Amino acid sequence: MRVQSGRQRKEILQLQRAGVPTASAELLLLRMQVKIDQLCIKREELKKDLPAQRRVLGGRKW
Template identity: 65%
Template sequence: MPDLDFVRREIERMRIQIGRQRKEILQLQRAGIGTASAEALLSRMEAKVDSLCAQRDALKGAGPHHNKGRVLGGRTW
């Protein structure tokens, strides 16, 4: 299973690609070109990001809690 940092990087990379895909769809629509396949790809990319977010949340929940009981500055109470 990938580590938390890898999943976070992958989410960020996919979000950038989704933004590019949306811009490309808008350009195609302005040109009067059909966008059904591009929109299908976009929905698959969004579903992938959703699954990565769920995976990230699961990894965050399972990880060690280094900050438990601490406040900013590192003081323990």
């Protein structure tokens, strides 16, 4: 998600260089970044609540 928002930031910068108004796009991108940050915080909280599971790649499921 962060990679995608970075790409969109670059596109907005290109539009700004071309003289195209980008205020609404910047607000949308800001809302997206805030949402991504909130989801990351929630993910980290959920990780803390789950017990650590050790898995072996290609291991058997008994």
